[in-house]
Amino acid sequence: MKKIIYSVLCLVFSFSVLASSHPRFKWKFKTSDIERAGTDAWIYVDLVGKNGKHCNYAFVGGDDSSYLERGDLTIYNYPSLLSNHDPVADCKLIDDIEYAVIVNSNKDMEGNAGGNGWHLEYLAVEDKFLGKDVVFPVKRWFDETADDRKLTRKVYPSTNPDMTEYEIDVQTGRVQGAGTDARIKISLLGTETVRSIREFQPGDANNNFENGMFETFYLPGLDLGNLTQIELTNDGSGKNSEWFVETIVIRNSKTGKEWRFDVNSWVVKGKVVKATPTL
DSSP: OHHHHHHHHHHHHHHHHHTOSSOSEEEEEEEOSSTTOOOOSOEEEEEEETTSOEEEEEEOOSGGGOOSOTTOEEEESSOEESSSSOTTTTTTTOOSEEEEEEEEOOBOTTOOBSSOOEEEEEEEEEETTTTEEEEEEEEEEEOTTSTTOOSEEEEOOTTOTTEEEEEEEEEEOOSTTOOOOSOEEEEEEESSSSOEEEEOOOHHHHOOSOTTOEEEEEEEEEOOSSEEEEEEEEOOOSSSOOEEEEEEEEEETTTOOEEEEEEEEEEOTTOOEEEOOOO
16 A cells, blocks of 8 residues: 555656756765865766666766865755756656665866765765655765775665664784785675675775774675674785784674674785684
8 A cells, every 4th residue: 555655656746846947856965074085076876766767967076166075065956967858857757765876987077087086974865755865874985096996886875774884993913014005805794694895995095004003994784683704805915915903893883783803813815814703
C-alpha cells in the first residue's frame, strides 16, 4: 500500500514540476576546513534513485565565484544540467535516493587541468518534494596527489541502515625507522560483510605515518558487524618504505562499538600483516 501511495505522489510531482519554474533539489556542499580543501574545479554529481533513474548536474568551483572554498557551505539552487532534458523537469522520475557519484573534473572554468584537489566533508541534497535532506558523509579527498588519489567516489546516504562510518586511530611506532613514505592499505573484515578497504595517503605527501605519530582516518561504508580481523599491506613506494605500527583502534560511529588491534609489527612490501581484536 505504501508503495502505491508513493508511486501516486511521484506521478503527481512529475506533472507539477513540469509546470514549475523551480528544480526539485537544492544542493549543499560542505567543504572541509583543512589546508588545501577548497577547489576551483567543476564538480559533477550523478544522483541515482532506488528505481535506477539518474540525474546529472555540474557545479562550478572557486575562481571569481568563491564557491567550494575551504570551510564554506556552498548552496546551489540552479546548477548546470548535464543532459539535453528540460532542467525544470529533470530528476522528476527519481524515487528515494540510493547513492550518489561525485566527480572532481580537476579542471577549472578556463579549462586548466591539475592542481584542483578538493576535500569534501559532506553533501546534503534537499528534496523539495519529500521535504527532507539526504546527507552523504564523505570526509575524503578528491585529489590526484592525496588520500587514495581518486577523483571519483560513490557515496551513500547516512540514513541507509546498512551504512556506517568507521573512525580509525593509528599509532605509528616509536622505534628507529618506524615511519614510512609508502602507500598503506587497511582491510576491515567483519561478521556481516566480507570486507571494507581503505587505502591511505603516502607518508611523503601528507606527512602521514611518521615516527611516533598518532592519526585518525575515516572510512564510510557498509556496516561489517563485529570486526574479526584487519589486514595491512605496504606497496613499498617512496624512501624508507617499511612501517612499524603499534596499535589501531576502530570505532563504529553508528553503534559506538570499539575494537583495539595490538599490531606491534613491521608492515613491509610483499607481506600481509593480520591482526585480531584484543580481548
